[in-house]
Amino acid sequence: MVVQALKDQGVDTVFGYPGGAVLPIYDEIFLQNDIRHYLVRHEQGAVHAAEGYARSTGKPGVVLVTSGPGATNAVTGMTDALMDSIPLVVLTGQVPTFLIGTDGFQEADTVGITRPCTKHNWLVKDPGRLSDTIHQAFQVATTGRPGPVLIDIPKDVQFATGDYTAPEEARVHHYQPRMDGDEAAIEALVSLIETAERPVFYTGGGVINSGPEASRLLRELVDTTGFPITSTLMGLGAYPASGKNWLGMLGMHGLYEANLAMHDCDLMINVGARFDDRITGRVQDFSPGSRKVHIDIDPSSINKVIRVDVPIIGDVGRVLKRALEVWKARGGRTEAEAVRQWWYRINDWRKVDCLAFTESKKTIRPQHALSRLEALTRDHPQRYISTEVGQHQMWAAQYLRFDEPNRWMTSGGLGTMGYGFPASIGVQVAHPDALVINVAGEASWLMNMQEMGTAVQYRLPVKQFILNNERLGMVRQWQELLHGERYSHSWSESLPDFVKLAEAFGAKGIMVSDPADLDDAIREMLAHDGPVIFDCLVEKHENCFPMIPSGKPHNEMLLGENASTEGAIGTSGGMLV
Amino acid sequence: MAALNIEKGTSKHSAYDLRDPHVEAQETHTLAVVVDNEAGVLARVIGLFSGRGYNIESLTVAETDHTGHVSRITVVTTGTPSVIEQIKAQLGRIVPVHEVHDLTADGAAVERELALFKVSGTGNERIEALRLAEIFRANVVDSTLESFVFEITGTPQKVDAFADLMRPLGLVEIARTGVAALSRGAA
Numbered sequence: 001m002v003v004q005a006l007k008d009q010g011v012d013t014v015f016g017y018p019g020g021a022v023l024p025i026y027d028e029i030f031l032q033n034d035i036r037h038y039l040v041r042h043e044q045g046a047v048h049a050a051e052g053y054a055r056s057t058g059k060p061g062v063v064l065v066t067s068g069p070g071a072t073n074a075v076t077g078m079t080d081a082l083m084d085s086i087p088l089v090v091l092t093g094q095v096p097t098f099l100i101g102t103d104g105f106q107e108a109d110t111v112g113i114t115r116p117c118t119k120h121n122w123l124v125k126d127p128g129r130l131s132d133t134i135h136q137a138f139q140v141a142t143t144g145r146p147g148p149v150l151i152d153i154p155k156d157v158q159f160a161t162g163d164y165t166a167p168e169e170a171r172v173h174h175y176q177p178r179m180d181g182d183e184a185a186i187e188a189l190v191s192l193i194e195t196a197e198r199p200v201f202y203t204g205g206g207v208i209n210s211g212p213e214a215s216r217l218l219r220e221l222v223d224t225t226g227f228p229i230t231s232t233l234m235g236l237g238a239y240p241a242s243g244k245n246w247l248g249m250l251g252m253h254g255l256y257e258a259n260l261a262m263h264d265c266d267l268m269i270n271v272g273a274r275f276d277d278r279i280t281g282r283v284q285d286f287s288p289g290s291r292k293v294h295i296d297i298d299p300s301s302i303n304k305v306i307r308v309d310v311p312i313i314g315d316v317g318r319v320l321k322r323a324l325e326v327w328k329a330r331g332g333r334t335e336a337e338a339v340r341q342w343w344y345r346i347n348d349w350r351k352v353d354c355l356a357f358t359e360s361k362k363t364i365r366p367q368h369a370l371s372r373l374e375a376l377t378r379d380h381p382q383r384y385i386s387t388e389v390g391q392h393q394m395w396a397a398q399y400l401r402f403d404e405p406n407r408w409m410t411s412g413g414l415g416t417m418g419y420g421f422p423a424s425i426g427v428q429v430a431h432p433d434a435l436v437i438n439v440a441g442e443a444s445w446l447m448n449m450q451e452m453g454t455a456v457q458y459r460l461p462v463k464q465f466i467l468n469n470e471r472l473g474m475v476r477q478w479q480e481l482l483h484g485e486r487y488s489h490s491w492s493e494s495l496p497d498f499v500k501l502a503e504a505f506g507a508k509g510i511m512v513s514d515p516a517d518l519d520d521a522i523r524e525m526l527a528h529d530g531p532v533i534f535d536c537l538v539e540k541h542e543n544c545f546p547m548i549p550s551g552k553p554h555n556e557m558l559l560g561e562n563a564s565t566e567g568a569i570g571t572s573g574g575m576l577v
Numbered sequence: 578m579a580a581l582n583i584e585k586g587t588s589k590h591s592a593y594d595l596r597d598p599h600v601e602a603q604e605t606h607t608l609a610v611v612v613d614n615e616a617g618v619l620a621r622v623i624g625l626f627s628g629r630g631y632n633i634e635s636l637t638v639a640e641t642d643h644t645g646h647v648s649r650i651t652v653v654t655t656g657t658p659s660v661i662e663q664i665k666a667q668l669g670r671i672v673p674v675h676e677v678h679d680l681t682a683d684g685a686a687v688e689r690e691l692a693l694f695k696v697s698g699t700g701n702e703r704i705e706a707l708r709l710a711e712i713f714r715a716n717v718v719d720s721t722l723e724s725f726v727f728e729i730t731g732t733p734q735k736v737d738a739f740a741d742l743m744r745p746l747g748l749v750e751i752a753r754t755g756v757a758a759l760s761r762g763a764a
Contacts, residue, residue: 111617112617112620115617115620115621115624116624116628119672120671120672120673121617123616123617140672173672174613174675175672298670299666299669299670300663300666300667300669300670302666303659303662303663304663304666307659
């Protein structure tokens, strides 16, 4: 019944790990060929792989794990998906109903443990409700603000027979989020677009989640208004990095021009982003002179951190479509001359060239490694990038450029080290012919390195591009800047030989340390038809800039040593470097 | 140059902004939350309050529509106006929640609470306790030669006032139900 319900929901891929309390479902999987099951090496890997699958396809990811430790190992992944609004349906086995509450073998209060880390969850005790619940679960996971849901199924319910409810006969859940924006609020947005002198679009993961049409509409609105656009980490690719209005990512490690545009704008149009603390810096000084519009499907995101002038609750795609219609019907006007002056200021900030760095002949600088990776993979028609969490993640967001949505998989809200490798596996499963690269740090990568087994077993040619500085780089950076250079436990002792590690798993390993060899090594990685661990030994004490220290406003950024500050100080008033 | 512009050896700067941004005044609001009567729904509501650091002053819950499997949770909470708005939005986001009513913001509402008081004493104190109970329209629901159990219904303020009076007269124990509330008028 479970497998039938999954098939009827259009599921073709499941990531999972068997155990005593899910064996009846695994038995059903054995007896059919429509759903492919991918055996991971750890349940956390299954959830991240499903997240990679979901983020790169727009479809919900499905996970199947056993009771007790199977469920608790999945908790990190579900929390990650909740923070980043990724649709997942997680099926967990449970001890039989008559054993629940007796501390049975591999029993855990799964719905209790996962209540705060799922959008919703169910314990199904009645076999007659099982299929109906699964259909509802898909509805809840994928509508409104997407998120992970969990269905806990006791083993006796898995064995029982009951009446199957087809998706079209399932009860319609009263959960029906509002999709269309308020007409008066959309009119107010259009009026602001018509009169703004220093506008900026600030977009987030909500645009990606709304679907490809939302990205297309965003591009149309940005290009026809001529307004500048910046995006959060989660929203990269919704507007192309090659687009002429693109300012680059904003936030703590965002680009100088993007953050100053946010600070000095008079109209901020937030499309599907949530004013995260890594974006706002000190909230009291956040963009003090702007009118703020916030388009979000989740009412609780409105006024949570930053008070906005025009809230629009609804699906990003639908609101953008309606806003474009109204704006065009009213003549498609903007304050073009004022916006042109605004661009002059922005172009002055761009001259700071905040991502500039000097190549070293002796050691590979991580910025250089990613610049070369970008140069050598940019023209690949199907390039997907995942990352772990830390400095390498920020450098990847700065130096890799995304022209399409759903090509960038990273753990934004929760910041889960160990996310990227299993996510890259999920992406490769969904896109067998694509080039899938996980940009990693050595410490993050070790957290889920067991998934090499999965990559090798299913011949998934994922490229593990490890920037190895033998440090917890971001921790080390904060310790240097904020904790008096006391490097408490941020050194990666006893690292493995990554080439031998790859070979031990039956994969290919490449080590590079000389900048002169870098391009050839990357080409060798790309040419290999199979999983590769690419161990790139980089400068050990590199810091990630630009950086807004926490508790500081956007116009008090720290810049790297190569940024040119000439000309910028005069134009931005109180700017400090 | 710029990179090391932060004063070294200090932890004035943190990875987070440690200053408390909430300087607004606190308000008390009574919220009525209509939910599906399903397993775990109360835990979801309570978990939301504890997980996000909101206050619960009182909480009552019972099924109000047996055929529709609908329960009503009445929760009294305190917070700044922006926190109260967040609480309502977060409650509305819980999947089995149908409606969230802010009875304090929506205008006039009636609020009632039931409480049981055990008061023990003899002589004048006992007589005084009984006399005050009559003034407060509290009923005697149990009596021994040395004690009464009073039942009182009213606003939380009335119950508090009664408790203050009973304390010097031999108050032993109080059981309160928490607030039940409805908006006034036909709708």
